[in-house]
Every structure is written in C-alpha cells, then in structure tokens.
Amino acid sequence: MSGRILIVDDEPSIRKVLSAHLRRFGHDVDTANDGAVAISRLQSETFALVVSDLKMPHVDGMELLRWITTHQPTLPVILITAHGTVDSAVAAIKEGAFDYITKPFDRDELDGVITKALNTRALRSGRASARTPRTVIVGSTARMREVYRLIEKVAPSPTTVLVTGESGTGKELVARSIHEQSDRATGPFIQVNCGAIPENLFEAELFGYEKGSFTGAVTSKPGRFELASGGTLFLDEVGELPRDMQVKLLRALQERQIDRVGGVRSVDVDVRIVAATNADLDADVERGAFRRDLYYRLSVFPIGLPPLRERVEDIPQLVEHFLEQFNARLSKSVRSVTPDALAALMASPWPGNIRELENLMERSVLLAEADTLGVGDLPGLRGGGALPLSTDELDDLGLKEYVRVHTARLERARIQRVLEAEDGNVTRAARRLGISRKSLQTKMKEYGLRDG
Template identity: 40%
Template sequence: MSKMVLLVEDDESIAIVIKAALEAEGLQVDRCESISCRDEMLADGNYDVLLTDVMLTDGDGIESLGDVRHAHPDLPIIILSAQNTLDTAVRASDTGAFEYFPKPFDLDELVRAVRQAVDSRAASVDPAPDRGDSLPLVGRSPAMQGVYRMITRVLRNDLTVLILGESGTGKELVAEAIHELGHRKTGPFVAVNTAAIPKELIESELFGHEKGAFTGAVARTIGKFEQANGGTLFLDEIGDMPFEAQTRLLRALQSGRIRRVGGREEIAIDVRIVAATNRDLQPMIEAGTFREDLFYRLNVVPIQLPPLRERAEDIPALAEHFLNQAVEEGLPIHRLDAAALEVLTQQQWRGNVRELRNFMYRIALMAREEVINTATVHSLLQERPAAKAEGGAPDFNAAVENWMTEADAPAGTLYHSALAAFERPLFELVLARTGGNQLRAAQILGINRNTLRKRLAELAIDPDRFTGQG
C-alpha cells in the first residue's frame, strides 16, 4: 500500500512540481491550500507525512502546528518557507519538524527527506524555547540558509560545534545563538579568546589554579571550564591555541573532567563546547602545530560562515539593522535611501560584517540628514582607501593602519589576520594582471605553481573569473 503525503501549498506551480516528484517515487499525494483544509484532511485521512508551507491563504502554517502535534504526535512534518530568516528556521525547529527547507529548495533533496520521513515515523517533540524579542543573525541569502539549518539541528543536543569563517563574519554571534536558543540557555555562556591569552597563562585561564601553583597564585582561581558548568564554553580562535595547551584541552574533552593547575583533584564538568577559528586548520595539522586528534574532537558539527562578498544581497538588511542598533545606543535616527543602499551593496567589505557595522555606526554619528543619500556614503567611503604617499604611490603604512582600524583583530591574532587579509587581494590583483594564467601569476609572485593552486583553493578564489582581464 502506497504511503500518503499531505501537501499544504498555496502556490500551484510549486505544488505541481512537488506532487509530480513525489508521485514518481511511488507516494500518494493529496494537496490543499489552507490551514482549515489541512485540518479537515488530517482528521479524515491517515497520512504518513505532512509537507507544509508557512504562509498560507488563511494564516501562518507554523503557528497552527501545535494543534496538529497534539492530535498527531507521531506525524513527521516537513516545513517549506520563503520567509528565510533565522527566526523562521528556529520556529520550524520548535515544532519538532523533521526537516526545514527554505525556498528555493533542491527538489531531489526534498524528495529524499520525504522518503526518510515516511520510513522513520519518528519525529520527536520538544517544548519551544523562549527566544526573547530578537535574534542575533541577519540575512536571508541562500548562503545564510545553510547556517540557519545547521544551527537548528544542534539546539537540542550537546554535539561539539566548530564554527569556521573569516574574521568579522559573526562566529561569536552563531555561538551565542546556539546557546540562547538551545536547551542550555539557562546555564552560563562563557567566551574565551584563546589567542588573546599569554601562552604561560592559558591552562590556568581554562582550568583554573590552586593557591601557590605558581608565582603570583595567591588564591584559588576557578577557570573557564568550571565557570561554564551547566552551560556553553565558547573557545574562540582555537587555531591559535599553544600546542601544549591543546593536549590538556583534548584530555578534558575526552574525559569530561579537568584538573586545576597545581591541583590533584579531578573535577567533573558538564559543558557544551563551541569552538571557532578563522584559520585553515588542515595545513596546521600537516605542519604539526595543531593536533589532528583535537581537530576531529572539535569538528563534530562544522558550521561554515560565508564572507560578506558571498552574501551581498544581505547588505541592505544588515545596514538597516546596524542603524537601528546605533539608535538603541544613543545615536541619531537615520535611514538609507535606495541609491545609498545600492552603493553599500556594491562595496567590497574585506572586514566582512564587522567592517560594515563599524561603517554604519560612523554614518550614524557623522551624517547630518535623517535620510542618508549617496553623497554622504561616498564621502565617508573615501576615508577607507589607503592614503597616497608623495608621487602618488600607495602609502603601505597607511593601508595597514586603515586595515587594523577596520578589522579590529583580537590581540594575539594580528600577524596571521594581516597575512590572510593581504594575501587575497594580492592574488586577485596578480590574477587580474595575468588574465587568470596561474603559471604567470606564480612566476610574478615568486612561488611554486602548486602552492598558488592550493592557496587559491583554500581562499575560494576562482582563477577563471579573471580570464581575459590581463
């Protein structure tokens, strides 16, 4: 007997495509367009999966799912939505949804999810978390949809998460979202920048120390692991942690127990670990500066944050969001006209979201008019490029100083952050000069062609897009 799917979708073209794809898999599909029709059909039929859109002809498809859950507690629910925000993804997760798909979606992936739901009939229901009035992440781009989906998948478990991304992409915001929206939200959220702690103090900072453990240890001190007990410990810039400390961290993660520096007693700890780095850890593993076993311990659920250049369509929403934040912090009310938003969207933000935020706060402070136009934006953007030295050549010192101001790199990470920031534009400029010819580019740079290819792959630079520019 074929399995039954109830499709609730008011867009006829989308419904036709989904229905045909599912029926090709041997599933029987009934379709309706409203919440009231959905409820009638669920009451009369015996369905194996509910596949529903969010915005329907008579209301919000998610808000009304509580009654469906009460009447059909074991019915797997798959949610589709064009309202592609973190809030929608989390609301879908709150219902105990089997899966959530932002529109547009991959049809093959949707069909696989429906088949898995049919086979499982094991959707679980957890109470919805109280999220408060706001969520930290902004953007509806396809690049951010994958981030939202990954966040919702780790809210009800304690799997270790490794957040990867360039400086300024919002790694700590993701860590905070995982904590604040998850089942550990009533516990503490403790963040530690492992790159900002002197090498000789990092073990004491993480694990604490006993009185007299070393010179200056005049009293017992509780470390970050104990401070985070019952909650979440966020280990930022994990790629810059000293190798010796990595060994003790690995032992703590494996055993769930720590020992204070100078102490004898082992202490059980109950923390959820979220780590983050802007470094490519694989070359560090190969070079012997990062432990491979620690990497696999941390990299249980990787979340890759896109740089702002890969989600430029989110820039208008981010800009408005930061202007609203600025008002909350006492700066004047402003808004951007359409042309000014377009200028911001076309701009390169090498410091990613952090640089855009800093710029919007500068606009909020400096702009005289309430409605900000292109003239004001261009005027402030002119302050961003490097100053010119005598003779018209770029002043490299000024460029570095400007980058330091915009990037706001954490203490202890400046050297590696500067290299990463310099390497990308250098490679792109040379590739543009050579028309994408990697051999010539490698010769100009004075590096091996294989080395160039590897770095281009790691930096996600496509040399083909420079073809014909030389």
Template identity: 40%
Template structure:
C-alpha cells in the same frame, strides 16, 4: 506507498512539488489552504506533510502545535519565503521535522522527505517554549544553511566548530547555538585564545590553585568551571598552544580536568563550541594543531561566509545596524537606494564588523536624516588611510605592484622560450612583490606582527618565517 499531504496557496509551487514527489514514488494530495490540511490530518490521512507557512486562512506555525498534539509522530516539513533566522528557529520550536527556505532544490525536498519517513516512530521533534529573540540577519542561501544547522542543534550537545574570516560574526553564531539550545539557562562563557598570553591559557581555561606558580596568591576558577552547565566558546582555537591542546583533548575524551597545580580530577558538564579563522588542516600539516583534537572539535562543522559572498544581505544588515544605533540613543536615519547600492558594491574586507562600524559613523557624524551614496563613498574613503589594509594601500603602492607584475609578465612573454621559460613567472612575481607588501603592512601596523598577520590572512608563525627567510628585521617584543 507513503502518502504526502502538500499545502501551499501558490498553484505553481503545488504543481512542481507534487510532480517531484510523484516521480519519487509517493502518493500526493494537494490543497491551497490550512483548513483542508487540518481536516485531512484529523482524519488520519497522510504519512507526511509539506506545508507553506503563510496561507490565506491560517499560519502554519499556528496549525503545527494542533497537528503535533493529535499526531505527534507525523513529520511536517515547513516551506517559507520569509527566510530569516527566526523562521528556522520557530519551525523547530513548533515541532517541524525540517525547514526549507524558498526557492529550494527539488532534489533536496525529496531527500528530506525520505529522511523524515525513515525516522523511527516516536522520534518526532518536540516543540520548545518561546524564548527571547536574538536575531541573525540575512536571507542569502549561505545564511539559510546556518539557520538550519542552528535549528537542528537546539536539542543536542554536539560540539560545533565554526570557521570564518575575522568579523563575520562567529561569536554571534555561537551565542545563537547557546540561546536557542537546551543549555540556554546556563552560562555562556567565551575565551579568545589569541588575546591571552600563551603561558596563561591553561590557567585561564582550567583555573589554578594557590601557589601553583609565581603570583598565584589564591585559588582562581577557570573558564570550564565558570561555564558549568552551559556553553564554553573557544574563539580562535587555532592559536591554542600544543600543551593546552593536549589538556583540552583529555577533557573532551574523559569529561574531566584538573586545575593548574591541582591533583583532583574535576568532572565537567559543558558544551564546547569552537571557532577559528585559520585552516586547521594546514596547521595540522605544519605540526601546530593536534589532528585528534581537530576531529573531537569538528563534530558539526559550520562555515560562516564572508560578507562579500552574501551581498544580498548587506541592505538588511545595514538597516539592522541603523535600528541598533537608534536603540543606543542616536538619531533615526534611513539609507537612500543609491547608498544601499554603494554598500552592496563594496568588497567588505572587514566583513560584518566593518559594515556595523561604518553605519555607526554615518549615523553619529552626519546630521542628514537621509544617508546618501555620496556620504557612504566619503566614509569608505576616509576609513582607508594609506597602508591601513591590503585593499587600502596607497595608490603608489598599488601602482608599483601592478607595474612590477606587468613588466615581469611582458618580459617573460616577449623573451624566447628557450632563454626565459614561462614556468618561473609565478615565483618571479612573488619574489618581486612579497617583500614590499610585507614592508607596507608592517609599517601600517607599526611593526605589530599580530595585526599584520591578520591583515595578510597569514598565521603568525608563517609571517615570522617569511620575515626570517627575507632577512627582514623583526621588532623585538611586538607580535
């Protein structure tokens, strides 16, 4: 029977953890301080340690290296209420097997203990040297999941596929995977598939030889060559054309590529991190994305939540952006509690990027040292001109849609069921509001279909198909 050593200065935590592990069949010894834990460890007691970070006599991160020196194969699980990105990273750097943010699920604790005890001897996590800090901000459970995945990926080269809405910080997560990983001394190279003409993507990725196509007056290195020994971040991978997908698949399978116009196979040593805001499985179903490439990329899936799902992180993010603004030479300011409440209540359709831009405007445009709720409301209204985004349509547009829905629903409910079956209500409302919605958004984007598709949350091809079905004019050369 394995013996678990539990250290936490909170008696309630000690009790519930001890009870859960005892019920799971383990022998448990508990202490409220680091000194006793260290004495037990020196004596060779225990098969696994579960410890809080902050204890009255010593920080567990200071104790961990000493434990790993004398008992490198002893798994240590760290608990902490300081639920930040750097807590998770530091736990890994100091040699912890895993990190559990408080409050945690007891079933998860027991499962983690089982995995740790089952690992082969000699595979305990090795500590890594301290590195410059690159903060990811947020203490919400959703962000804790991201921190833990990043911490677990620090010593691997596994391919990661990041999914999340525009503006959620997917590239920041990709940079964290690089900066705290084994390739941190190599380059981090990013390429956005949606920002490059489709006919040039292969050249941008793999490079080209002189004379490979009209205008190729000299050899050019591609992103794979630039990222050699480091990380290549493929942003908006869902926008990659099928021809380039085929070539990328070969690179992932064979570990080599050839330049456009070249015949020589070039070996590559690059870690791939990809990201998208689209549903790649839907693109697979529609024939726009290769299923075999999806499985090559989706080795470690990582979802970055929209800001509306992590409202508790908004105050921390807002203060963080205040500090960044001050670092960039703007005056140091503070939010009132009312202002933070207004920020928390906002839906943030533009996600973290929208919040960052809002904070920058509040600091730059208003002389007050205290940012009030009234100022926040004023800026939120000013940034939503008529028709700018779906959530910011003109009041008239919103009233028209609501009226149409209400009228159709009332007619369906009032009518005799034999004359007007209710099962057609959805399609009736959709037909009534879809075309006006598309017209409003296209007008707001001046016909730019790329922007319109992003605002609507649609794939560009899906938007074009809808425009064709509705016989709406498509502006040539836009989108």
C-alpha cells in the same frame, strides 16, 4: 532602596575610594579584584548592584556583564571605563549594562547613577525574567538559511560545533545562538579568546588554579571550564591554541574532567564546546601546527559562514538593522540610505565583513545631519560612488531594488555629465536639468558629487 553593592576592580585604590564613598552614603559594600572572583561571589550571595571596571586582566567587565545578563538578568551592572569612548560605552550598553561611569569619577554623577540603578532593580525584580533569545542574526539569503538550519539541528544536542569563517562574519553570534537555542540556555555562556591569552597563563585561565600553586596565586580560582559548567564554553580563535594546551584540551574534552593548576584531584565538568576559527585548520593540521586528533574532536559538526561579499543581497536588510540599532543607541533618527548609497554599499568588497559594515554604519549614523544617508555620508566606504556592481550581482536583486539601483545610476551619470558641461556651475546645471538649484545640491550630496 539600599542593598549590597559589589565593586569589582583590579586596582586596589579604586576599590578603596569607591567603597569608602558608597559606605558614607549608607550602602553595604563588598569588593572583588577580578571578574572570576566576582562570579563566584554572585553565585553564593545576593547583591543589589554590581559596579565593575571594564578592563581587568583575567575575566574582564564585559565578560562579567555577559555572565550576569545570562544568570541574574535583574541585577543591574554599572561599568567603569577609563576613557569615555563611544566604543566601549556603546558596547557595554549593547550587552545590557545599566549605565557606565568614567574615571576619574564625578561624585554627583556617580551617586545619581547608583541611586537610579538601585531603584530600577526594585522595579525589575518584580517582573518574571523569562529570557527570550537576544541574539539576532540578520540575513535571508540561501547561504544564511542553511546556517540557521544547521544551528537549529545541532543546538539541542551536546555535540561539539566548529564555526568557521572570515573575520567579522558572525562566528560569535552563531555560537551564542547555539547556546540560546540549547537546553543549556539558562546556564552560563563563557568565552575564551585563545589568541589573547599569554601562553604561560593558558592553563590557569582554562582550568583554574589552587592557592599557592605559583607565585601570585594568593587565592584559588576556578578556570573557564568550571565557570562554564552546565552551559557552553566558546573557544574563540581555537587555531591559536599553543601546542601543549592542545594536548590538555583534548584530554579535557575526552574525559570531561579537568585538573586545576596545583590541584590534587580532577574535577568533573559538564560543558558544551563551541569552537571558532578564521584560520584554515585543515592546512594547519597538514603542516603540523594543529593536532589532528584535536581537530577531529572539534570538527564533529562544522558550520561555515559565508563572507559578506558572497551574500550582498543581505546588505539592504543589514543596513536597515544597523540603522535601527544605532538610531536607538545614539539617539539619532536616520531613516534610510539613498539608492545610490545602497548600491555603493553592495558594491564594496567588505574584507572586514559584517563588523566592517556595522562600524561604518555606526560612524555614519553618529555623524549624520539629515535623516537620509547619501554616498557622501558614508565615511571610509571603499569604492564609494563608483557603483561597480557586477551584472551577476544585479541579477540577484529583487525587481524594486534593481530598478532603484539602475535609476540612481542613470540619474547620477546624467548629473555628472551636465555638471562637467557647465564647468561645475550648479545654477546653470540645475537650469539645464530642469530642477531647482536646491534639489540639485541635495542630489549632488547624495551621490557624492562635488561642484567645480
């Protein structure tokens, strides 16, 4: 059952405590202080389990996890989170983590999780690891079908792709999907968030560095370009790239070569670039904030994602998708949303697009007490209950959905009027509507109506 365990954490004290504890149980333990170091370790040695901190300064636990699920899908990963927030734990499991543990450690819990992970590993490695694409893009409106067509067309080529769209429209999903449908699918997918790297660390992050090239460079480290070799490099928020890095990136793209900081010779890299931005790069070029030559290099094949408010007919499908996803993840069994709630969801402006919808669904499923969500069960929905669907939007609905939305509107309006007439007295209103008090209360909850 035993096998080598790789512990990855930037805090020396955690590495020490964990390895001492695991060694006491007869495990063979190795450590790394960063995700990038861990990756180069994994490339040259075999491990049975990785236990990694989630938050690390350079390549963090999430990225390490993604690399492992792509390259060594049978290798279980346990992530360490400082605060057992639903968010980070859910995100980690979603990305394929075996489990997570929270700091400070509970020894019994830790031992239990590790034993389970090592046993699973033994089972898993017997299975072939044919990787089916994991990225699911939901939506079947004409706008989305066009996006799928473009992805399919460009994926097999080495062409650089620029994905544009408002925040939360699915740019990262598209980038992953291009990678998965390309002949580089078995290679790495490495992500760089250009908006999140401090300016002075950019070069080292992208191109790596040699030992001793600056204070603190105690080892040599490959940059994201090298880590992505044979795969795809996703340059997220590329509009945030500092000016001097724009020049260096352009050179790397043109020559397919990079220089490590403090390195003596150039290194050949074979990477496919997918860049994304929610900025108007065109305008940035015009006002001189983004280099025109780099813009031309990146925008060879643009894919624009529509905001959610321009494809509201996809909302029923997205809602169903997220219900299924969060039911499974949160062990809940919410089966549907009421027609009125659906109408309210379709009427909302969604400035945060699909991410906003996804977060709302997660919150709602988590808090749900019944198996159906009404308007009142969608905390934080903008304009909830008002049903301000425009005629145009209603016209785009299928007949069934159209009738449901209209029926719900009629029903809600009628209930509201009678309740008002009866001064909010539920018993009298129910009698007048010819339904039981209990079913009126259920409908009021569904429609977000309050008595009194």
